[in-house]
Amino acid sequence: MAAKASVITEQFKKAKQRRQKVPLDIKGGSVVKSNESDISVKRISPPSIALSEEDKLDTLREFDLNYKYGPSHDITRIERWNRANNLKKNPPQQIKDIILSDRKYLGPLWEQYNNLIPIN
Amino acid sequence: MESNYDGLTYARPTCSRENLSQKFCKLEDKYSRQYAHIYFMRSELMKNRIESAAKKKWGAEINIKKLSDVVKGEKCCLLGTLFKIMPLQPSILKEISEEFSVPLQSERMRFTGEDDKLVLEDSMQRISLVGNIISHECFTGSIIAVLGHESEHGQFEVEDYTYPGLPPQTEIVHVPKDDEYVLFVSGLGIGAKKEKTMQIQLLIDYILGMLGGKEDHELCAKIIHVIVAGNSLSKDTLDKEFQSKAKYLTYKSEASSVKAMCDLDFFLSQLVPFVSVDIMSGEFDPTNHVLPQKPMHPCMFPSARSFHGSTFHSVSNPYECRIEGVHFLGTSGQNINNLYAYSTINDGLRLLSDTLQLQHLAPTAPDTLGSFPFYDIDPFIIDECPHVYFCGNQPHFASEVKLGEDGQKTLLLSIPEFSKTSCAVLLNLKDLTCEELCIDVDWKEEVDNMETDDPEPEK
Numbered sequence: 377m378a379a380k381a382s383v384i385t386e387q388f389k390k391a392k393q394r395r396q397k398v399p400l401d402i403k404g405g406s407v408v409k410s411n412e413s414d415i416s417v418k419r420i421s422p423p424s425i426a427l428s429e430e431d432k433l434d435t436l437r438e439f440d441l442n443y444k445y446g447p448s449h450d451i452t453r454i455e456r457w458n459r460a461n462n463l464k465k466n467p468p469q470q471i472k473d474i475i476l477s478d479r480k481y482l483g484p485l486w487e488q489y490n491n492l493i494p495i496n
Numbered sequence: 497m498e499s500n501y502d503g504l505t506y507a508r509p510t511c512s513r514e515n516l517s518q519k520f521c522k523l524e525d526k527y528s529r530q531y532a533h534i535y536f537m538r539s540e541l542m543k544n545r546i547e548s549a550a551k552k553k554w555g556a557e558i559n560i561k562k563l564s565d566v567v568k569g570e571k572c573c574l575l576g577t578l579f580k581i582m583p584l585q586p587s588i589l590k591e592i593s594e595e596f597s598v599p600l601q602s603e604r605m606r607f608t609g610e611d612d613k614l615v616l617e618d619s620m621q622r623i624s625l626v627g628n629i630i631s632h633e634c635f636t637g638s639i640i641a642v643l644g645h646e647s648e649h650g651q652f653e654v655e656d657y658t659y660p661g662l663p664p665q666t667e668i669v670h671v672p673k674d675d676e677y678v679l680f681v682s683g684l685g686i687g688a689k690k691e692k693t694m695q696i697q698l699l700i701d702y703i704l705g706m707l708g709g710k711e712d713h714e715l716c717a718k719i720i721h722v723i724v725a726g727n728s729l730s731k732d733t734l735d736k737e738f739q740s741k742a743k744y745l746t747y748k749s750e751a752s753s754v755k756a757m758c759d760l761d762f763f764l765s766q767l768v769p770f771v772s773v774d775i776m777s778g779e780f781d782p783t784n785h786v787l788p789q790k791p792m793h794p795c796m797f798p799s800a801r802s803f804h805g806s807t808f809h810s811v812s813n814p815y816e817c818r819i820e821g822v823h824f825l826g827t828s829g830q831n832i833n834n835l836y837a838y839s840t841i842n843d844g845l846r847l848l849s850d851t852l853q854l855q856h857l858a859p860t861a862p863d864t865l866g867s868f869p870f871y872d873i874d875p876f877i878i879d880e881c882p883h884v885y886f887c888g889n890q891p892h893f894a895s896e897v898k899l900g901e902d903g904q905k906t907l908l909l910s911i912p913e914f915s916k917t918s919c920a921v922l923l924n925l926k927d928l929t930c931e932e933l934c935i936d937v938d939w940k941e942e943v944d945n946m947e948t949d950d951p952e953p954e955k
Contacts, residue, residue: 446536
């Protein structure tokens with residue numbers, strides 16, 4: 377299952393990145409400066425992340441909605457994870473791995489809605 | 497210069513100075529964030545402190561509860577952020593709301609009223625506070641602990657409340673043997689319609705030892721540092737009219753702030769070759785408006801900046817530093833002036849003392865005091881109790897020593913506005929006492945003879 381999933385996702389990854397225009401604040405100030413080593417988007421197929429796309433999205437959605445780590449609006453997930461880590465709240469390492477595995481997981485849940493423009 | 501006295505020379509000692517304000521200079525370009533993050537960080541960072549203060553005051557066994565677990569009638573202790581609902585507070589929502597068609601509020605100095613209500617918020621819920629807590633003496637954004645019980649009406653009856661208390665303090669390592677003075681001045685008001693150029697020049701001459709007699713020279717030689725606490729430019733330089741005029745009408749004239757900065761640079765260039773100067777940003781100075789304010793850029797000081805790094809330092813607001821081992825922390829007054837407007841406390845020293853007990857420089861930021869939208873820090877939290885806690889641009893000079901429960905000792909200092917009072921403050925680092933230094937001129941014009949009195953420097 378894991379091997380098959382990684383093959384499928386590798387195929388789809390290229391197509392999605394061409395169409396997607398998610399305004400992710402990768403080039404913005406603090407994200408690049410403080411987390412330069414983190415934001416290296418590699419095409420990894422780590423054996424530890426044996427989760428399907430939906431499971432990953434679900435975990436990240438739970439992370440976003442968890443009030444323990446503070447507001448999730450207007451802040452990238454990695455910034456929020458680092459903040460929670462600095463406050464000694466022990467956010468699971470797995471979530472950080474998922475966020476760093478693909479660029480599209482960087483922005484919080486709500487960011488996707490910024491792209492929805494009503495068509496008249 | 498061969499004079500009545502023996503031609504003594506006094507040498508000014510150099511001072512060791514360490515700037516600790518790096519956390520106030522961390523501003524990104526992103527102003528679009530919401531302020532919920534600051535409040536989250538504030539409550540997270542202060543959680544432990546307020547809990548230990550509550551346990552210290554009411555015993556270690558008190559019942560600390562979350563708002564969601566409160567049981568009616570049960571005595572418990574709640575920790576959270578205070579919010580004051582003030583109907584008279586200017587609200588953008590009220591202004592644009594068509595239903596109410598509220599007439600424009602007349603300009604007020606104070607926004608407190610009879611209907612102010614206090615609410616305690618924690619991470620999930622909020623509850624109204626009634627009872628033994630006076631809303632006019634509390635500030636929005638403070639982290640407090642309240643002891644009491646929930647009444648039948650769903651409000652919390654407060655029996656007692658407490659602030660986090662003074663933060664820990666490190667002792668002064670080397671107490672100087674001789675008198676060493678730091679001069680504070682704020683609100684120079686250069687560029688005003690009635691600016692006090694003569695008084696400012698006299699003050700500079702006095703510091704440099706060009707005025708007064710032997711005792712004055714001896715005193716001034718011991719001034720090792722000068723701190724200019726904000727508002728070096730006057731409010732009149734913020735000429736809105738100039739900004740809105742069409743370019744073709746203004747192409748030959750300059751903004752009044754340009755000339756004012758030249759004058760400020762001229763004054764500073766007289767001081768910096770002889771004494772180290774820290775110039776803080778203030779409300780009307782050319783730097784960013786919201787707190788924390790960045791230092792004024794050295795490019796605006798063409799003459800003084802040759803000493804940049806040695807005796808000339810342009811610093812942020814709030815400003816924290818260590819001079820000769822004494823820990824200073826202070827602002828140009830915006831935080832205290834905002835607290836005046838939103839409470840009925842008239843005593844500046846009481847406000848300084850309250851903010852120190854709250855361990856927060858500006859509790860009303862970002863609610864009523866402009867603040868940068870931080871997301872991972874709250875730089876206004878006071879981690880270490882300073883030895884001197886000052887605030888500039890106040891109506892009068894006042895100072896008081898505040899003692900803490902764990903042996904902390906802080907001098908609270910309120911620096912008067914020079915443009916209104918012509919007074920500066922001299923602080924003696926040996927014993928942390930201070931005195932006011934007034935320099936004024938008295939011009940009398942009579943019809944027949946023009947008589948000008950000699951300017952008098954007096955203490």
